[in-house]
Amino acid sequence: MTDLFNRFDIDNITGVLRQRGRPYGIEFGDMSRLSNSRLALETGEFARDHGDYHRVHMALFKAYFTFGRDIGDRAVLRSVAGDCGLDPNELMAALEEGRYTEQVRRGSDAARRDKVTAVPTFIIRGCPAITGAVNETLFREALQGAAAALSSATDNK
Structure with missing residues (x-):
């Protein structure tokens, strides 16, 4: 594990995530693996096409961050899809x-062009990206600043 995360203090990062997630009922387990998320992203797009993106997205998040499951593993994706009511064979x-x-x-290419390096990243026009x-x-501060800038620009026309 240390060779995958050699630049980070995983225990510290996990502690921060737990602290920040607690008020929202988000539980973070121990970070024990770094999954290749490409197939999980494809699973999310499959779920979007079947009208169930949010539920599958949250189930994948919980599978990885709470239970430490490998969301790059097809068996895990099959299980999550089935648990969410999607047809695992079709997935x-x-x-x-x-x-x-x-x-x-294409989504990954767009993220690289926009210099997105972490998930989640929120981009609000006229503000620095909000990451994590x-x-x-x-x-609130970013949205208020963006609204003020937009109002000022509109007033100057």
């Missing part, structure tokens, strides 16, 4: 044929 067929591979690649689990006060 496996979609992943096998690469139905969402290009869509995920941050206090909602930061969002």
